[in-house]
Amino acid sequence: MSKDKVALVVDSTAYLPAELAQKYNMHVIPLLVNWGGESLRDNVDITADQFYARLQREREMPTTSQPSPGDFLEVYKKAAETAGSIVCVTISSELSGTYASAIAARDMMGDFPIEVVDSKSTVMGLGFMALAAAEAIAAGADYREAAAAARALVPRMRLLFVVDTLEFLHRGGRIGGASRYVGTLLSIKPILTLEDGKIEPLDKVRTKKKALAKMLTIAEKELRGQTSFRIAVQNAAAPAEGSQIANEVKKKFGLTNVIQSDISPVIGTHVGPGAIAIVYYVEP
DSSP states (O other): OEEEEEEEEEEGGGOOOHHHHHHTTOEEEOOEEEETTEEEEBTTTBOHHHHHHHHHHOSSOOEEEOOOHHHHHHHHHHHHTTEEEEEEEESOTTTOSHHHHHHHHHHHTTTSOEEEEEOSOOHHHHHHHHHHHHHHHHTTOOHHHHHHHHHTTTTTOEEEEEOSOSHHHHHTTOOGGGGGGTTSOTTOEEEEEEETTEEEEEEEESSHHHHHHHHHHHHHHHHTTOOSEEEEEEESSOHHHHHHHHHHHHHHHTOSOOEEEEOOHHHHHHHOTTOEEEEEEEOO
């Protein structure tokens, strides 16, 4: 064990591109999809392609659950074999009990130094915070400094998304302030965001095409004049739309590359197929 080395733990809803998770040797702990009597580990026992294909043919809908404190404890112990401290970054505590499990497991580790960060976000909002911690560690930060680098992004992170239907958010109890749109015409497509870790509506339009265009307009307005920012585009079983939006982002901001990744089973359970997200923040 190296007392100077800091291990980084992140939950699976970050949906970081695999090469980034591998580059920084992140320990990824999966959330669970509960389906047909099985508890399937996110992106381990069930992939995005398998999940969305099964979602189309099954009547029974899946549910999700957080890793147990014991699951986190196992990962912490493994990380502690080669590191002297740990930083753990999790999905918003307003969306999942994952943060509570991470804290409980930290307490089980006694005086072993662990910082747990509530991202108040998910998908690449969480992913960007994990990357900030990873880059800080690579630059020589200790575990407190790395956790501070992640926490500094919490108020700066912006996550916008459009769903094909509110049915999945409503059924999963994650709908937040967007509940005001439940029961409206099917053609209404809300633009949603996360505020203090909770889902809230920003605007609504009558078609998905217009909703995606409006989402891009919001991002463009908020990033206008900024020269140092990061941005990602994610999709749930909608790769063509995801690539289209990513290309639009490149054009609008003069970028050659934009992080793209799939929204996999756990978050897909709640947003449903067809969801598109744009995640960005201005560098501190």
